[in-house]
Amino acid sequence: MNRRSVIGGALLALTALTASPAGAVPAGPGCFDRARNPYTSVVDSHLHFRPFGGPAIPFKELTGYLRRTGVRYANVYGIGQTLPADSACTYYLDCPGTKVTPSMKNDFANARDMLENAPKDLHLTLSMTFPDLAHPDGVLERMRLLEKEYPGRFRWMGEVNLVKQALLHNGHEPADRADIADWAPFMAELRARHIPLTIHSDLGNDGDHTEFLPLMEEVLERYPHNRVVWAHMGLSKELSAMDPGQHVRILRRLLDRHANLDLDISWRVLYDQYFSKPRARREYVPFLNRYAQRVLTGTDFVASRDKDFQTYKEELEVTSRINKYLDDDAFREIALGQSYFDLLHLRAAAPRVCR
Ligand SMILES: [Zn+2]
Numbered sequence: 001m002n003r004r005s006v007i008g009g010a011l012l013a014l015t016a017l018t019a020s021p022a023g024a025v026p027a028g029p030g031c032f033d034r035a036r037n038p039y040t041s042v043v044d045s046h047l048h049f050r051p052f053g054g055p056a057i058p059f060k061e062l063t064g065y066l067r068r069t070g071v072r073y074a075n076v077y078g079i080g081q082t083l084p085a086d087s088a089c090t091y092y093l094d095c096p097g098t099k100v101t102p103s104m105k106n107d108f109a110n111a112r113d114m115l116e117n118a119p120k121d122l123h124l125t126l127s128m129t130f131p132d133l134a135h136p137d138g139v140l141e142r143m144r145l146l147e148k149e150y151p152g153r154f155r156w157m158g159e160v161n162l163v164k165q166a167l168l169h170n171g172h173e174p175a176d177r178a179d180i181a182d183w184a185p186f187m188a189e190l191r192a193r194h195i196p197l198t199i200h201s202d203l204g205n206d207g208d209h210t211e212f213l214p215l216m217e218e219v220l221e222r223y224p225h226n227r228v229v230w231a232h233m234g235l236s237k238e239l240s241a242m243d244p245g246q247h248v249r250i251l252r253r254l255l256d257r258h259a260n261l262d263l264d265i266s267w268r269v270l271y272d273q274y275f276s277k278p279r280a281r282r283e284y285v286p287f288l289n290r291y292a293q294r295v296l297t298g299t300d301f302v303a304s305r306d307k308d309f310q311t312y313k314e315e316l317e318v319t320s321r322i323n324k325y326l327d328d329d330a331f332r333e334i335a336l337g338q339s340y341f342d343l344l345h346l347r348a349a350a351p352r353v354c355r
Pocket of ligand 1: 046048159300
């Protein structure tokens with residue numbers, strides 16, 4: 001993406017969305033002209049403000065990245081896998097054997113940053129990332145602690161890990177069926193507070209493409225009234241050669257059966273391994289057009305200090321490339337944010353696309 005389109009995106013978002021990002025966009029003659037405006041998304045629903053280990057990009061700097069790229073809505077995720085404080089590691093894959101654990105520290109740090117520096121021109125949704133799904137005891141109590149300290153602030157949960165194969169060398173223990181049954185108390189609390197839950201659960205791997213599908217289905221069958229967002233549509237680096245047709249058939253079946261399931265298409269791995277290939281797009285584009293109201297976009301950027309604005313800008317651009325192929329209705333839902341606004345019951349409305 002060239003620099004002009006980034007700046008154009010920022011200008012556009014400022015004019016298309018009202019000064020108060022949560023406010024409704026006034027109805028007017030303006031429409032979004034896809035031929036003249038960037039295709040990068042105005043929502044980043046999957047953004048980790050905390051790194052695995054080491055220093056984070058400061059909150060004000062990161063929110064500046066959003067502003068400069070035209071992103072106006074974002075989820076403030078912690079990270080579901082933190083390295084020990086005494087580790088020199090910033091990325092878990094570089095340190096096999098070092099145990100990673102979810103922690104409340106990130107959620108507290110994000111909440112504090114939000115209170116101290118809440119930007120008025122961005123709509124940020126604070127998310128709880130602390131739960132260890134394989135050890136659900138105590139999740140409800142900790143949710144209540146966060147609510148007591150920061151009343152009404154946390155409106156999302158995730159990304160939390162059900163099965164993440166990339167972490168298996170770092171002591172990550174996938175949740176099993178018995179653990180999922182034990183989620184009941186906190187899942188009830190999420191329902192009562194209308195909080196969506198974003199779950200990272202690998203669909204499978206190049207040995208067995210659907211090895212872990214039964215676990216995700218167990219969640220959906222057991223908790224049909226929880227709003228569940230499936231991160232990356234189950235894809236990962238470990239599953240690089242899934243047949244897109246088979247993948248889409250699985251997703252359609254789950255979406256048709258589970259009305260409260262949404263899909264997250266964040267992470268550049270989806271583009272690099274799938275969306276970049278015309279044969280794969282022939283399957284995914286009609287599917288995304290059909291289910292756009294239930295699809296959320298995001299970068300999956302992780303704010304470790306070894307990255308900078310260029311990295312964020314590139315990840316936003318790459319994860320937005322699929323937007324170019326969407327029809328106008330799907331573009332409005334996904335890239336212009338309508339599906340996200342609806343999921344969070346925001347009063348915002350995406351501009352209509354010029355015909
Ligand atoms: Zn993530």
